[in-house]
Amino acid sequence: MxxxxxxxxxxxxxxxxxxxxxxxxxxxxxxxxxxxxxxxAALGTNLLRAEPGQTFFGEDAVLPDTAVPMAERIGPVLGAAATGNTGKTVRRTDKVAESETSGLSVQAANPDLLGLLGGTLKAGEFLGAANADYPVVVLGSVAATRLGIDRIDAQQRPQVWIGDRWFTVIGILDPMPLAAEIERAVLVGWTAAQRHLGFDGRPSTVYARAEESRLDSVRQVLAATLNPAHPDEVKVSRPSDAIxxxxxxxxxxxxxxxxxxxxxxxxxxxxxxxxxxxxxxxxxxxxxxxxxxxxxxxxxxxxxxxxxxxxxxxxxxxxxxxxxxxxxxxxxxxxxxxxxxxxxxxxxxxxxxxxxxxxxxxxxxxxxxxxxxxxxx
Known part of the structure; x- marks a missing residue:
């Protein structure tokens, strides 16, 4: 050798x-x-997500607008929040074609959503009572990247074009592993979405946190609680299972x-x-x-x-x-x-x-x- x-x-x-x-x-x-x-362990494995499935005739089902307060009535549930698809597209400027969605969705969101999902802000602030009625948005991490917005200047906040008007960006979120769909979303206040975007107020996704020891029990009754008339039209999943x-x-x-x-x-x-x-x-x-x-x-x-x-x-x-x-x-x-x-x-x-x-x-x-x-x- x-x-x-x-x-x-x-x-x-x-x-x-x-x-x-x-x-x-x-x-x-x-x-x-x-x-x-x-x-x-940091995010918690006690999060449940409920979404509308399909009706008996193969049509897209919907959740009632009372889904969040109904979920909060379940004893072991610690909190609930929702997002609702507005059906609108977001663009960097009004000069971009409406068909260019960049794979992003515009979602109405409750002010409690960030805390319920255990998310954090990369910059700015989240939606709250003070700005719930105004045309302001918070960007998910992927949405911010695709729109080319990486910071927020307090003197001149960036804007995005949604529907037929400008919305001011007030916050950017960090990645959210338990809710990857939020990363590709532009969040608008619930009231602002109804006022400025014609949102019907029906949630498309309901998130609920429950006591860890009673999570399976909550999972079994959540669909029937959110939509008592048609519980079979509600899909309940656990995000940590998908990860x-x-x-x-x-x-x-x-x-x-x-x-x-x-x-x-x-x-x-x-x-x-x-x-x-x-x-x-x-x-x-x-x-x-x-x-x-x-x-x-x-x-x-x-x-x-x-x-x-x-x-x-x-x-x-x-x-x-x-x-x-x-x-x-x-x-x-x-x-x-x-x-x-x-x-x-x-x-x-x-x-x-x-x-x-x-x-x-x-x-x-x-x-x-x-x-x-x-x-x-």
Whole structure:
């Protein structure tokens, strides 16, 4: 290994890439899962969302305008708020075609919505009693990006065109994982939406927070409470379940990448085996000389097997280091806590050593079987 360092490095590189991939694939989902658990703990998993489904005839159902106060009458419910689709589009200026919606919706919102969803403001203020009647809006994080508004100047607030008039932007929201639809929405006060946009006052989504221990009970009665006449036309979901389902999908992709890491490790093992076979061919005279001086087959076999395992262990240690750096770097970029599973770190070197033993078994046995007279010929 010392006399041919470049060959040793290149042989270990395949092992290093495979181990680095496997460590990263195991560690990054762990970091993501921990960040998700911390995020859900901060936002709360006791949020329910109710939306209108379809009628018996396949038409879009509607929620009654009394849905929010009816939800608040449920004993374990701690609070409720709603948004309502105004059917209007938002544009940066009145010169933009009305068909250019940028995938954004204009929603009427209750003043309690931000606190109920556990959201925070990036800039400005939220809708409240003082501005409920005025043409002002609050932008979700995605809506602000698509409209090109990233800050609010108190001296000259930005404006957007909704319907047939200008609305002043008074706030921008931070991302809201439990209500991704709010991120792509432009929020208008409930009264202002009725006055300036012709909103009918019917909510399109009702959010309710309930006591954690009685969440399932509230979920069972929420549809019937919001729409007693047609409870089957109300869809009730738990936003945190959707986030966890998305994480399950990501874990499926992690398993795929873990398999690719295994393939890279296999290729690395083949590279080590190839290197050792060539080494045996190049060192025939050395093997013959050692055998002639009294070295046993076991000693020759152990020599080449040890070299193969050292090459793989070098690749394994380098791969673990690369995996740790990749995990730490990616977690830092995503603002996640870096989680490094100890079994993955220890197992990386162990798996590399096993690969080295398997890869070096045939070359070592071939060297041990080489007769001294043939080797010295």
């Amino acid at each position: 010392r006399t041919r360092p470049l060959r040793a490095v290149l042989s270990a590189l395949g092992i290093a890439i495979g181990i680095a991939a496997m460590v990263s694939v195991l560690a990054i989902p762990e970091s993501s899962a921990k960040a998700l658990r911390e995020q859900l 966890e389902a998305q994480r399950l999908t990501e874990n499926t992709y992690s398993a795929l990448f873990l398999g690719l890491g295994g393939v890279a490790l296999l290729v690395g093992g083949v590279g080590v085996a190839n290197t050792m076979v060539i080494s045996v061919l190049e060192r025939r005279r050395e093997i013959g000389l050692r055998r002639a001086l009294g070295a046993t087959r076991r000693q020759v076999r152990g020599q080449f097997l040890t070299e193969s395992m050292l090459l793989s262990a070098l690749g394994g240690a380098s791969g673990v280091l690369l995996g740790v750096l990749a995990t730490a770097g990616y977690s830092l970029s995503q603002d996640w806590p870096a989680v490094l599973p100890v079994p993955a770190l220890v197992g990386g070197v162990g798996v590399a050593a096993v690969v080295g033993a398997v890869a070096g078994a045939y070359p070592a046995m071939r060297a041990a079987r080489l007769p001294p007279t043939v080797a010295l010929a």
